[in-house]
């Protein structure tokens with residue numbers, strides 16, 4: 001039996017449109033997605049602010065809260081909760097050049113407005129986590145910004161959120177690049193350094209997405225382990241990635257099974273979830289996927305996580321210890337390969 005609780009975002013089911021081509025699947029209505037997520041076995045939903053309140057830029061603060069309450073009622077109907085709210089600061093005409101570290105003061109103010117509204121929305125949904133995926137925070141033209149100034153702007157923005165609400169927790173989701181060329185907060189190490197520089201480090205942690213670690217040339221399980229050593233892994237986005245190219249959001253484990261195994265292993269060994277953290281997925285269907293398989297990548301990812309949990313349960317720690325003592329890492333490695341291949 002899996003001890004993990006799982007979460008998913010509505011953007012994980014989409015029509016297949018990408019930068020190079022139009023939609024290939026029918027758009028699925030929001031409530032239908034939520035119904036299907038509950039049926040598949042998810043217990044929490046990850047939200048962008050405007051997933052909860054579309055057109056929020058045109059609404060007053062009170063109207064935004066009242067729309068958020070409607071979403072809470074819908075979640076209640078399906079016995080689901082909200083895991084986090086993330087201000088979508090990369091999709092707006094106000095944030096073409098970034099949010100917190102935009103060169104335009106007006107746009108920086110807009111980014112803070114969206115962040116404060118995201119906190120209001122989180123309140124209404126009954127959750128205390130804000131996720132910052134810093135998509136456009138960095139440079140396209142290296143000389144356009146000072147990395148020193150930009151880092152300080154990020155810290156100030158987070159301080160603003162911590163001050164606005166005394167209970168809110170901020171989870172930075174690091175990514176080294178894409179859509180930005182050079183990001184400001186690219187790895188879990190950056191996240192923890194930024195956390196330490198805020199006015200309340202106890203409320204600033206990290207969310208690690210497997211593909212983002214791979215894009216940084218790092219091993220996701222080590223990024224997760226690093227954060228867990230500091231009690232700072234408050235969210236994960238499990239998925240997979242074929243090397244250092246564009247962000248693929250593939251189903252978990254389909255590219256690098258051993259790497260996926262080690263992510264599940266580090267999470268289980270360190271009791272991830274004991275403080276209510278969710279195992280989140282951030283996976284997308286392949287573009288060629290047909291309508292009837294709109295959710296298959298989610299179902300497959302869950303099957304793979306659960307199968308790998310079984311493998312971790314069967315992991316022979318006595319044998320591992322013996323191999324380590326005799327420095328027989330060839331044997332240990334072959335043991336892991338056999339375990340994953342189902343041999344022996």
Ligand code: XLS
Pocket residue numbers: 011048086131132133173209237282
């Ligand atoms: C990036 C995701 C993004 C965040 C939450 O990896 O697609 O939406 O996870 O903002």
Ligand code: MG
Pocket residue numbers: 133173209237282
């Ligand atoms: Mg993500």
